Amino acid sequence: MNTFYQKLCAAEAVLAGTLLVLMVALIFLGGVSRVLGYPLNWSTDFATAFFAWACFLCADIAWRKNSLMAIEFLPARLPPKAQKALRLANHFIICVFLLYLMVMGTWLAWTSRVRSFQGIPEISYSWVTASAVGGGLLLLVTTLLKIRDELR
Amino acid sequence: MTWVLVAFVVLLVMGMPVAFAIGISGCIFFLQHPELPSTIPIQLAISQTQNFALLAIPLFIMAGNFLNHSGITRELLALATVLAGRLKGGLAQVSVLLATLMGGVSGSAIADAAMQARMIGAEMLKRGFSKGYAAGVLSYGSLMTPIVPPGIGFILYGTVGQVSVGRLFAAGLVPAFLLWAAMALAISITARRRNYQPERKTRPSVREIASATVGGIWAILFPVFLLVGLRFGIFTPSEIGAFAVVYAVAVGMFAYRMLKAASLREALEGSLVDIGAVMLLIALSGIFGYGIVFERVPETVSAALLGITDNAELLMLLVAVFIIAAGCFVDGSVLIIMLTPIFLPLVQTAGGDPVHFGLVFVVAATIGNFTPPVGAAMFVVCQILRCPIGVYARESMPFLAAVSAVTLLLIFFPEIVLWVPNLIFGKP
Numbered sequence: 001m002n003t004f005y006q007k008l009c010a011a012e013a014v015l016a017g018t019l020l021v022l023m024v025a026l027i028f029l030g031g032v033s034r035v036l037g038y039p040l041n042w043s044t045d046f047a048t049a050f051f052a053w054a055c056f057l058c059a060d061i062a063w064r065k066n067s068l069m070a071i072e073f074l075p076a077r078l079p080p081k082a083q084k085a086l087r088l089a090n091h092f093i094i095c096v097f098l099l100y101l102m103v104m105g106t107w108l109a110w111t112s113r114v115r116s117f118q119g120i121p122e123i124s125y126s127w128v129t130a131s132a133v134g135g136g137l138l139l140l141v142t143t144l145l146k147i148r149d150e151l152r
Numbered sequence: 153m154t155w156v157l158v159a160f161v162v163l164l165v166m167g168m169p170v171a172f173a174i175g176i177s178g179c180i181f182f183l184q185h186p187e188l189p190s191t192i193p194i195q196l197a198i199s200q201t202q203n204f205a206l207l208a209i210p211l212f213i214m215a216g217n218f219l220n221h222s223g224i225t226r227e228l229l230a231l232a233t234v235l236a237g238r239l240k241g242g243l244a245q246v247s248v249l250l251a252t253l254m255g256g257v258s259g260s261a262i263a264d265a266a267m268q269a270r271m272i273g274a275e276m277l278k279r280g281f282s283k284g285y286a287a288g289v290l291s292y293g294s295l296m297t298p299i300v301p302p303g304i305g306f307i308l309y310g311t312v313g314q315v316s317v318g319r320l321f322a323a324g325l326v327p328a329f330l331l332w333a334a335m336a337l338a339i340s341i342t343a344r345r346r347n348y349q350p351e352r353k354t355r356p357s358v359r360e361i362a363s364a365t366v367g368g369i370w371a372i373l374f375p376v377f378l379l380v381g382l383r384f385g386i387f388t389p390s391e392i393g394a395f396a397v398v399y400a401v402a403v404g405m406f407a408y409r410m411l412k413a414a415s416l417r418e419a420l421e422g423s424l425v426d427i428g429a430v431m432l433l434i435a436l437s438g439i440f441g442y443g444i445v446f447e448r449v450p451e452t453v454s455a456a457l458l459g460i461t462d463n464a465e466l467l468m469l470l471v472a473v474f475i476i477a478a479g480c481f482v483d484g485s486v487l488i489i490m491l492t493p494i495f496l497p498l499v500q501t502a503g504g505d506p507v508h509f510g511l512v513f514v515v516a517a518t519i520g521n522f523t524p525p526v527g528a529a530m531f532v533v534c535q536i537l538r539c540p541i542g543v544y545a546r547e548s549m550p551f552l553a554a555v556s557a558v559t560l561l562l563i564f565f566p567e568i569v570l571w572v573p574n575l576i577f578g579k580p
Contacts, residue, residue: 013421013424016424017420017421017424020210020214020420020423020424020427021420023207023210023211023394024211024214024394024397024398025394027207027211027390027391027393027394028391028394028395028397028398030391031387031388031391031394031395035386035387044204047204047207048201048202048203048204048207051201051202051207051210052198052201052202054210054427055201055427055428055431055432055435056432057424057428058424058425058427058428058431058432059171059428059429059431059432059435060428061424061425061428062424062425062426062428062429062432063169063428063432065425067425067426067428067429068169068170068171068172068428068429068432069169069170069171069429069433069483069528070167070168070169070170071164071165071167071170071481071482072167074165074167075166075167086166086167087167089166090163090166090167090168090172093163093168093172093176094168094172094176097172097175097176097179100179101193101194101197104190104191104193104194105194107191108191108194108195111191128198128202129194129198131198131201132194132197132198
């Protein structure tokens with residue numbers, strides 16, 4: 001299980017990095033080709049679609065590394081036991097929120113499956129909406145693991 | 153909306169990451185309004201990531217990380233030492249000049265403060281600077297970094313408030329110079345009393361200055377390229393961001409030859425974390441923003457404040473004081489996302505200029521990063537230097553006074569701010 005999870009994290013980072021690099025390339029190409037008089041109407045659509053996924057993947061990486069900004073001014077003054085209880089409460093609330101994000105995200109992806117991109121009519125917009133579901137799931141796993149570490 | 157705000161504050165105090173606190177409290181609004189489809193919060197969060205203008209933020213973060221790994225920082229430190237080393241207060245003067253020069257590379261005060269604290273913090277203590285003073289210089293000095301173009305604060309404000317990012321970038325030039333001058337003056341005066349020695353005894357020769365300038369030329373030229381590209385309207389800010397990434401990689405690989413496969417990877421990995429932290433915040437703040445507009449909060453706040461005064465400058469002063477105070481508790485980028493839609497229409501109603509207000513807003517929001525009890529830049533610097541917050545708060549007073557004086561100047565003399573953007577882009 002542990003090695004599987006480590007592989008998943010590595011894959012997540014590689015995918016996020018690749019999406020970001022592709023995003024740079026697409027926007028760069030889009031800008032250059034427009035100036036040259038050959039605007040690419042699909043480059044922006046692909047770039048923003050990649051970005052939705054990159055955002056959620058990066059958010060999960062940042063959450064796992066505890067790099068999300070928080071105000072720890074008051075909790076830091078509490079006794080260790082109270083701090084732990086507070087952290088558990090936070091993680092629990094976050095889990096509920098992420099479940100909501102996933103359920104509603106799935107519903108939205110399903111109901112909006114016929115909507116497509118402006119510049120790429122062949123591709124369904126649900127690919128973008130699904131980023132909230134995929135990202136929500138990864139964030140949920142990270143949060144559950146944090147709860148497990150807390151309870152150990 | 154009251155319950156949303158209460159929940160937001162409670163979650164923040166509980167130590168929940170700000171991004172989740174914004175998203176979750178924002179959802180409470182939808183619980184109170186069951187007539188609204190419950191898929192809206194998801195749509196709001198996703199639509200933030202589909203905003204082409206906001207793509208500039210991850211791109212500039214990547215460009216900054218690549219430039220940081222390109223060896224440019226070392227060249228800029230050498231240049232700052234040559235130019236400012238002879239002033240009273242030595243390394244402190246070098247540090248604030250470096251922060252100003254770094255502004256063309258990095259767009260975030262917190263990142264610059266952390267980098268400088270690691271790079272020259274220990275060296276400052278060795279030269280006999282007291283801990284609180286050194287921490288004050290390192291943290292307040294980073295104020296110039298987001299004000300010199302490109303700055304993430306301006307991109308956020310410009311996107312949220314529909315204001316030209318090019319003009320905002322241009323508006324930062326003169327204020328950044330004034331802020332640097334005020335910091336340099338404050339250091340000069342206090343260093344004389346504390347007897348902090350200059351870093352070098354001899355006047356630098358023209359040849360030395362020239363060679364150090366050539367060393368840092370790629371970082372100095374970057375904001376110029378940026379403004380030229382935006383001025384001629386050839387490219388949008390997001391496209392310029394993509395060019396910035398390509399530029400950073402090219403400079404690192406071919407000009408300084410420091411960017412190898414390993415450092416490229418390291419810079420990209422660092423970017424993943426930085427982008428994740430900022431973008432989750434931006435995405436989830438979309439949920440929060442819906443209720444603010446729905447319940448006409450901007451109109452209510454406007455009506456209340458316009459009852460006090462309808463003078464644009466006085467209103468800006470009130471808003472700036474409020475932002476600095478709020479900035480003591482909440483990060484600057486959060487304030488820009490949440491408060492721009494509330495305060496910008498107010499200032500415009502009173503006849504204020506959106507570019508002028510944007511500059512004042514970003515300066516004030518950044519100052520909030522340096523003030524206790526929870527300024528993020530202050531926190532990072534004090535942690536690295538192991539400086540107690542109380543000592544920092546006392547010894548950094550002269551710097552707070554210096555930057556506040558410049559902020560007042562900027563509020564009451566809009567021409568200082570608007571001169572360069574009007575010169576480059578023409579009068580609006």
